[in-house]
Amino acid sequence: IISGVLSASLFISMVTTMHNPISISNIEADASSYYEVTYDSITYEVYDEYAIVTESNSLTGVFTGLSIASYVDGVPVMGIGSKAFYMNTAITSITIPDTVILIDGFLFGGAFCACTNLKEITIPESVNEIGMNAFSVCKSLESITIENPECEIYDSALTISNDSENGTPFFNGTIYGYEGSTAQAYAEKYGYKFDLIQLLGDVDSDDTVNSVDASAVLSEYAKTATGSESTFTASQTKAADVNKDGAVDSSD
Numbered sequence: 699i700i701s702g703v704l705s706a707s708l709f710i711s712m713v714t715t716m717h718n719p720i721s722i723s724n725i726e727a728d729a730s731s732y733y734e735v736t737y738d739s740i741t742y743e744v745y746d747e748y749a750i751v752t753e754s755n756s757l758t759g760v761f762t763g764l765s766i767a768s769y770v771d772g773v774p775v776m777g778i779g780s781k782a783f784y785m786n787t788a789i790t791s792i793t794i795p796d797t798v799i800l801i802d803g804f805l806f807g808g809a810f811c812a813c814t815n816l817k818e819i820t821i822p823e824s825v826n827e828i829g830m831n832a833f834s835v836c837k838s839l840e841s842i843t844i845e846n847p848e849c850e851i852y853d854s855a856l857t858i859s860n861d862s863e864n865g866t867p868f869f870n871g872t873i874y875g876y877e878g879s880t881a882q883a884y885a886e887k888y889g890y891k892f893d894l895i896q897l898l899g900d901v902d903s904d905d906t907v908n909s910v911d912a913s914a915v916l917s918e919y920a921k922t923a924t925g926s927e928s929t930f931t932a933s934q935t936k937a938a939d940v941n942k943d944g945a946v947d948s949s950d
Contacts, residue, residue, distance in 0.1 A: 735770060742770045743779075750777040751809075754786050765944070768795035780804040780829065785812040790838075793944050796822040803829030803852060811835060818842070818932060820942075825849055833858045840871040841932040843895060847879035855888040872932065896937040899950075901930075903937075914938070919947045 732743045734752070741753035749770040767775055774797035783789065784807045794801075801809045801821070808831035810816060818841040821828065827850045833839065834856040842858055844851070851857055855867040862868065872891045875881025885892035899907035901914045915938045918930055930938060930946065940950040 737767060737770065738764075740766060740782075742767070742775065744771050744773060746773070748773050748776040750779055751775060751782040752779045753781070754783050754789075764789050764791070765793040766795055766798070768797050776800070778802060778809045780809060781807060783810045783813055784808070786810075787814050789813055790815050790817050791944055792816070792819060793942070794820070794822055794825070796824040798822065799824055799826050801825060801828045801832050803832040803857070805830065808832040808834055808857075814838060818935075820936070821845060821849065828852060828857060830854065831856055834867070835859060835861055837861055839869070841874065841936070842871065843874040843936060844879070844881040845875075845895065847876045847881070849880055851880055851884045853884075858884070858890070874933070874936070893933060896933055898937060898940050901934050901937050903933075911938075915946060915950050916948065919950075922946065 732745045735742055735744055739754060740751060742749045743752050751766055766778070769775065775795060776797055777800040778794070778798060780802040781804075782802075783792075803809060803811070808829060810819070810833050811831050812835045813833075814835070814837045816836050817838050819833075819839070820843040823845040825844075825846055826848075828844075830852045831854075832852065833842065836858075837860050839858075839860060855869075856862070858873065859867040859869045860871065867888075869888075869890045872893050873881055873885040874893050874895050875885075876895060882892050884890075896903060897905065897907065899911050899915075901911040914934075918928065918938065922928055928935070928946075935946060938946045938950055943949070
């Protein structure tokens with residue numbers, strides 16, 4: 699839970715340099731220095747120079763393609779708090795803006811802990827730290843893409859996991875990242891499946907983007923637009939979603 703912050707300038711300086719990575723929940727400050735606001739069922743704490751996602755308890759039903767705001771009341775959303783989406787069963791996918799630099803966690807939960815219907819998520823290159831238990835017990839999680847090759851991932855098998863069996867965490871999905879990245883190192887350490895991020899638009903994985911890929915995207919869109927099920931794999935969907943709006947359609 700976010701207890702507050704230091705001055706905005708100090709927070710930004712500390713996190714941007716990342717010489718000593720910090721957790722949002724460890725930042726202390728005067729609680730009177732922020733106000734809360736809710737947009738599209740997501741609650742933010744708004745400070746002078748940035749905002750942090752703190753809660754989404756009002757979300758009900760099923761949300762596919764939910765997006766966290768890049769800016770709230772004129773300031774960038776820079777953090778996702780340790781209980782922001784904790785035990786939220788409504789979301790199946792969510793878009794994190796490239797203003798976010800921290801995804802927080804704590805001992806008994808994490809930002810997306812126990813989001814049991816969350817199926818896929820992309821962590822943008824801007825994110826420098828993924829905290830303790832941030833994606834633990836995400837039972838339906840099939841795909842997590844970490845675009846920052848140097849992102850600090852909390853060193854525990856629970857950080858990214860579907861569940862635990864006999865006290866041992868497991869993840870049956872795929873972690874996507876770059877060659878030599880911290881994402882690859884994390885996946886290999888805990889025996890999780892790892893795959894390289896595909897070139898945007900390269901649906902057939904031949905390392906080029908051409909008319910064949912464009913045709914495949916339009917064909918996929920034609921199917922899904924008429925109610926048919928997608929035939930793309932998770933990696934193909936990521937490659938096809940060129941504008942990163944969470945959908946494969948004619949605009950891609």
